[in-house]
Amino acid sequence: MNVKRNRMRTRVTNILQVINSITQLKIGLCLLAVIILLALFAPFLAPHDPFSLNEELLAPPGSQYLLGTDGLGRDVFSELLYGARTSIFIGVVAAAISGVLGTLIGGLSGFYRGRLDSVLSEFVNVFLMLPTALDVVTQGQILKEIMQLEERLNITRIMITHDMSVVATTCKKVAVMYAGNLLEFGLVKDIIAGPEHPYTKGLLQSIPALKGERGELKGIAGSLPDLSKSPSGCIFADRCPSRKPTCETEIPIHRTLADGRMVACHIAGS
Ligand code: SF4
Numbered sequence: 001m002n003v004k005r006n007r008m009r010t011r012v013t014n015i016l017q018v019i020n021s022i023t024q025l026k027i028g029l030c031l032l033a034v035i036i037l038l039a040l041f042a043p044f045l046a047p048h049d050p051f052s053l054n055e056e057l058l059a060p061p062g063s064q065y066l067l068g069t070d071g072l073g074r075d076v077f078s079e080l081l082y083g084a085r086t087s088i089f090i091g092v093v094a095a096a097i098s099g100v101l102g103t104l105i106g107g108l109s110g111f112y113r114g115r116l117d118s119v120l121s122e123f124v125n126v127f128l129m130l131p132t133a134l135d136v137v138t139q140g141q142i143l144k145e146i147m148q149l150e151e152r153l154n155i156t157r158i159m160i161t162h163d164m165s166v167v168a169t170t171c172k173k174v175a176v177m178y179a180g181n182l183l184e185f186g187l188v189k190d191i192i193a194g195p196e197h198p199y200t201k202g203l204l205q206s207i208p209a210l211k212g213e214r215g216e217l218k219g220i221a222g223s224l225p226d227l228s229k230s231p232s233g234c235i236f237a238d239r240c241p242s243r244k245p246t247c248e249t250e251i252p253i254h255r256t257l258a259d260g261r262m263v264a265c266h267i268a269g270s
Pocket of ligand 1: 197198199234235236237238240241242243244247252264265266267268
């Protein structure tokens with residue numbers, strides 16, 4: 001027992017000597033200790049709720065906001081404290097989970113050999129798909145923030161996107177552009193419910209349906225025209241499934257349909 005204790009003491013003394021002999025290591029450990037303490041006591045030290053949106057956007061550092069505020073009016077110092085807390089919590093939990101799982105899997109792998117490996121690789125493949133799902137979740141959160149900001153500041157917002165599902169959920173009016181040309185413009189509710197221009201139809205058909213029968217996604221065939229040459233007819237003619245002979249020779253003008261939308265297509269509204 002005494003031998004074990006002596007060995008332990010020697011190891012601890014060696015570690016302390018190593019730490020004491022390297023200045024950078026000492027500084028690093030002190031900083032880490034400060035960060036951990038700040039993170040632990042974040043609820044008592046943070047002067048503001050890190051999630052509350054204040055009236056003062058991008059305020060400079062001062063007595064009210066130690067490090068100023070961000071673009072949404074949140075106190076940066078409080079965000080840092082809570083951010084450190086979350087990072088440390090995730091780090092500790094991740095290390096604990098990987099330690100427990102690693103020990104278990106290591107033991108089982110030794111017992112079942114290659115069979116467990118192939119099961120695990122399939123399992124890992126499922127998790128590799130998660131970033132895609134997270135992208136969608138993050139996009140949803142960002143869009144929500146943008147809309148809250150728009151309402152709070154009473155501003156007008158322009159969303160430039162290829163994703164018609166984003167337009168459908170966040171906009172009132174939409175201008176569908178192709179190769180620098182305005183093809184269809186009107187209220188989102190009208191255009192989503194009944195697109196008139198073949199390009200708009202193509203964009204909407206390329207969105208996967210959440211309800212109903214699931215079929216193959218339809219894309220828009222072909223590629224963008226050469227913009228260095230002026231088209232003799234409709235700019236979308238090369239890719240249009242509804243193309244008529246006149247489309248090749250006559251540039252369609254913008255026409256206003258009965259519901260007030262504007263469309264540049266020879267067959268729209270017919
Ligand atoms: S004008 Fe003709 S080619 Fe152009 S979108 Fe309409 S139908 Fe298609």
